[in-house]
Amino acid sequence: MIGYVTLGTNDLGRAARFYDALLATLGASRFMESDRFIAWTVSPTTPALGVALPFDGKPATVGNGTMVALLVDSRAKVDALHRQALDLGGSDEGAPGPRGEGFYAGYFRDPDGNKLNAFCMG
16 A cells, blocks of 8 residues: 655765665665655565655654654564664664564664654564
8 A cells, every 4th residue: 555655854865874774674775766865665566665855945854743664574673673773873762672462663763853663563
């Protein structure tokens, strides 16, 4: 159902370095790129994550209540992705752990302040 999600950035180079390293952990790589936008995916037929300089030329801001969830297949990968996000300059928004029956997640923000999580079911 979701084709892609785009997050705003005020520093495309910094965002590119963060997401190149972070999303490589999931097997994703760049598949679209311009001077204002970069998108990563595991496959061109699966959902993608992009970062962009806002089209209207105004500063990118963080949406209150907005979050992108990255599905992985194990708790170990949740832990690793969360740890890597922090190592890459992200900030902690909730250490990995169980969040109710059958849901395990770790929450973080990228260097622009966009909120993401890595999660697995089971």
